[in-house]
Amino acid sequence: TQLLEQSPQFLSIQEGENLTVYCNSSSVFSSLQWYRQEPGEGPVLLVTVVTGGEVKKLKRLTFQFGDARKDSSLHITAAQPGDTGLYLCAGAGNQFYFGTGTSLTVIP
């Protein structure tokens, strides 16, 4: 059983479309991070959110931490082929928990 469940598991969209990825848990986390991983490489940190309700923007990416610090979302506006990759959320508790992952493919 995964502590952090992400949805959807797979997503294939056309360039220019918007999308949202969800990261849900029944546990409370002191902070939550989002990473992107490309094939054959290690995950790369995109953002860290710490406060419940916090919203952070990184160009076309918007990250939100749930008020209760149990869930988070990642919204991408006008997706581009360069956004293709595996998106992972990760929560900090007594250890570090990674989500199940969302594999995004943006078709040109």
Next chain:
Amino acid sequence: DSGVTQTPKHLITATGQRVTLRCSPRSGDLSVYWYQQSLDQGLQFLIQYYNGEERAKGNILERFSAQQFPDLHSELNLSSLELGDSALYFCASSVEGRQYNEQFFGPGTRLTVL
């Protein structure tokens, strides 16, 4: 390039064998984390060291062990290997041991157990 190095990049071995994976953290980083990534289990936290001391333990099997040396590099030892141990093993480092510090991941070691 994250600044974290891992060797070897690929490792092919047989069941029952023992292997050692090596990680050098970014310059100045005191904390090292080990992760296992497989298709069915996703990215699983194994263990964390901070300045030579074990800081946190995750889903690490008893057949696996790790240590961090005075020069801060770390090694992950996997013994009595089974087919199911085939996976990507990542090392990450961060400046301090707090969990929400940014972790920088190495390129990984792909282990294949035949």
